Amino acid sequence: YAIIRYRLLDLNIALTRAGILAFVYTLILGLPFGVGAIIKPWLSKLTSNWWLLPMVILAIFASAGPFIYMKLQRRIESRLRAQEFKSHEALRRLSHNMLRFTNLDGLLKLIVHHLVKILNLKFAAVYLLDSQANKYILKSYWRPQQSLETSFEPPAEFSRNSSLLKDLYIRRLPIVTEELRLFEPNKSSSHIRELISILSKLKANIVIPSFLRNDILGFLVLSDRRTNAVFTQEDLNLLMVLSNEAALAIENAQFHKKEKLVLMEKSRREALADMAPGASHQFNNRLVSISSSAELLLLKLEKVKTENLKDEEVKRVLKETKETLELIDKEVYKGKEITSAILRRAKAKVDFQKVDIKGLIENAHKLVQIGHSGSGIQKFKEPKFKMKLLTDMHDIFASEALLQDCFYNLIDNAFDAITDGITKKIKPETHAGEIIITLQQKNQMLTVQVKDNGIGLIKENQRKLFTPYFTTKASSGKGSGLGLYVIRDFIEMHKGTITCDSEYGKGTTFTIKIPIKNNHGGYDA
Template sequence: MVPLLYMYIMTITALGSYFLGLFVLFRNPKHVLYRAWFYFCFSVGTWSLGYSVTMFPDVTKEIALVFSRISHSSGAFMPFLFLRYVLIWLHIDDGKKFLMRICCLLSLILATASLTPLVVVDLVPKLFFKYYPTGRTIYGFYVMNFVSWVILAHYYMIKAYKISSGYSRNQMKYVLTGTMLGYFGGATCFPLIFNIPISPYPAVLISIYLITTSYAIFKYGLMDIRVAITRAGIFAFVYALVLGITFLIIKIAKPYLVGAFSDRWWLVILGIGMVLAGTGPFIYMRLKSHAEAILLREERKRHQDLAHVSQNILRFTNLDALLKAITHSLIKIMQIKLAAIYLVDEDKKVYSLKSAWQPPIKTPDLPKEISFDSALIKTLNVKKNKALNLDEIRFHYQRHNVTGILEVKQTFESLRAHLVIPAYRAGKLVGFLSLGDKRSERGYSYDDIEVLMVLANHVTLAIENAIFSGQERERQAILFHSASLASLGTMASMMGHQVNNRFQAVNNLAGFSETLELMLDSKKDFSLDERKQLIEKSITSLRRISDEATKGGETVASIRRLGKLSSEEFTPVALGEVLDVALGVLRYKIKFDEFDFNMEVPDTLPKILGDSTQLGEVFFNLIDNAYDAIKERVEANDNLDYKLEGDGLATDSQSRKPQLTVKAYIKRNDKHLHIEVSDTGMGIKDDFMPKLFVPFYTTKTSSGKGTGLGLHVIKRIIEFHKGKISVESKYGEGTTFKIELPTAEAREGEKTNA
């Protein structure tokens, strides 16, 4: 019964090893660490399977000897493969290539020798085993080689453990415990070979070791220890269930099986055991998935939130707002202590700090610039698309103690970073994310780093988009500003006349001082009434000078308001304020008493999110164009009494005054402000309508009256404010321009949703 139990345990260990090795390998076949772990698991599985076959009740001695030698040959490679994956895991394999070559050569020699009688001479009965290996003197060297390399691998892990900290230290302790447990179980197979009567029961610990360390190792040693323990518990439960069912069948059905199959009854039990062992991994995976869904619920939610951030950051068009949103999102979602973003500055040859947040400190004291020549930047450029972890840097420094690694370590400390995520664009490092420790003191898992690398790729695209949008805004602002200056240029003569009138009035009033001086020279004594009259005249003149200066200042202020360069940021602005900008200048050009000017703009209208200068330019041009159209119609008929008749104008007997109306309103359940600028001017011919917003196309009869850019710029400004503009016109009757602009509340709502 005992050999049968041992056979089941070793068979399950073999199947579990193969399964875990393949599972890890299929996650990423190109990953060198995953491949190293697969090779190690394969050697453990082959070693276990060979031992299992030697325990089969009806196996012949010849077959058992062949499988025993195969098992020992695989076991000879086990310490080399274990050492190799430890060195790769700890990132010190590059400096240990010679050591690994020696280990590989010795393992190859022993593996070859193990297939011959040089290592395993024969199989003999020992304790309760029908066949158990017995070896020659060289077997001692086999054991020494096995133990030496395993101890060396643990030595490197212990060194790494001593310099690790926080969560990484706890996980390193866990991995060390697991590997020691597994190799202790495997080593108990050796004493009986040397006729030391110690039963190898602890070999079952190998299966527990595999499941409790697999994910911790292949995930760069950064797996939540709760998950590993849970997986180990589920594994133990599933295979205890498998063994329990098998032994229950043996106890209940053995008499019937013996009667049906005589001395080959155990083959049925073996078949049932193999089926149960084969279904065990699927049961395990099912239970594991449910357990991890509970244990890792918060971590997976964080990853989903980061994926959502990655999708939405491309909507940002303002670089500062984008970078601030990224740092705040990382702090909130990842629950970390600090987040900072550095972007490349080609002119200065540095990476400049663009955004940082460390709650409750809004602007943490971090280096403002990182030079191109710094060890950190050089390392990032060498690693290429690989995150840098502080634990890895510390280990390399402890191991090699070279200047470059010391500088990287010092830069990490100045950044207060635990993880640096590079951001590349077209193979060039355009910036990096600097992330501090987690508040939970846990390390960054493999999945964390993977998601953050994806986020970094999206960040580079979003930054590129925001920079382009900023440049486009600057070009638009220059275009709009040029249009404003052009509009003022057409009014230069009139505005100059207005300013000159102010100066002339002041000069005339100041002439009173000469009159006063002559009066004082010609007459020495003044009566009380004469003094009073002189004072009153002086006060009147001074007041008129003050009034004229005020009017002159208003004229200049109007010019400056319309002609100033637009600001980059939009702010909530009332439509009334925008119209004041336009009308403040137009009153010097347009004679408002020549027509009925109606303003139907309630004070209660919601504000617009925009630029008052740009929007002022819109209404300046529309009202100015409307006035030109009215004048054109007046000139077409001297008495303004007309109607459209064919292609010409005919008068009627009833006179009416031209109308120019600015009307604004908001519809029910609508978040757009509707504005109409209408006139009873000449109107636009149908042939001109499709070309109305085309650059350099003008409907004005005189080339000196327009450049053809006015309506084109108006359309660009309205679209820049996320609005729409349309026109309705009938030649000979008038024109109405209709504008829709989203309210400030609607625009802010869009930003919040983004």
């Protein structure tokens, strides 16, 4: 029982040792008696104590027996376990090499591929925690061809409240399916029955948690071996070490990924900051020239006394000219606002500092309006933009550039959702689109809700919303699928969270929560 329950010894090794012991001591005990039987007739003629010689031989052999046994045991076991020793050494090398990887996807693929090859598994899979969804998502899975039925696919996710995760948190050790079935004293309980059912559907032999600071960052799922060999306790110990090393390597890769994202954003910002002042200066010069000319013409028209003119056609033309010049002057003013908004965005810093969140959102809205001017939305009524302040607003400690990108993308998505609702006939052409942004500061936390009454999302799309390269936009040119994925990273850099609540045909609400002051003084995750 103890050998199987605690995997203290491989049964093949135990039988081999028993066989070696039987062989050695049969030889040790049998040889002296055989020698005595052969030489007894001759020795008995010489002395009555003929039996002393076999006893001396027996004593010599008995003294040498343990040494002969141990030497034979080492030689035979080293041959029998040669492949096992190689796999253990390969697992140790894999543990040491994982920290060199900074690409998360590459790291996870390396882990599952090497585990399948080293341990001769039918498949291996890695699940990682998605803190926003509070679920463990399948991130990497590999199996050799024809090792399992082609229809088998592991579950896409596990809830943090599932029996599997609860058991991993309690045990803090690998879960072995065979042990649960054979030796679990409480296997009649509903929890254990559910756990065995989950492992059976998962076709898992062993599930190994990866702990990081008392939390499960993820877990490894390993199938049976293709040779039907069991996992020894030494195997489990090495896999547990590898799993914890993997947690550090994954955290390191995630950190590098976020650092790379910030560096790319800084580089883009610097390029925009270099270009924007010159471009806006030149554009403003043209606007000043147009505005000055229009105002000069308006002054001249003011001096013309139209009541003295007798020709009605001339009066009408002068009136229309005056209205047109006034319109030009208004549009020039809007153009100045546009260049001002672009310049403010270009000058926004990625570094953390005090930020006026209300002004930042208003500027993001102006930029979205600029982007949608002349687009398909002009065929319909432009959505109304409302901002509600539930409490007094104070500056927050944040990255102006990163948050401006977040709110720009969310407001832009809201515009698109309202347009899609009309173009796909979900909403009537007379639909009055609304984008409502609610701000509240309470208990050292900023809460921002971005709500629209657009097309909304189906449940399946809500689950995939924050995954990279997933987009609900019909044109691949319009949506890359990285917007919300990057937004979530930016929010997490502020130690914040973003969630989505949506109903198809009714609209979508994004809720962002950010600490008002980041005590770390930076964007480290």
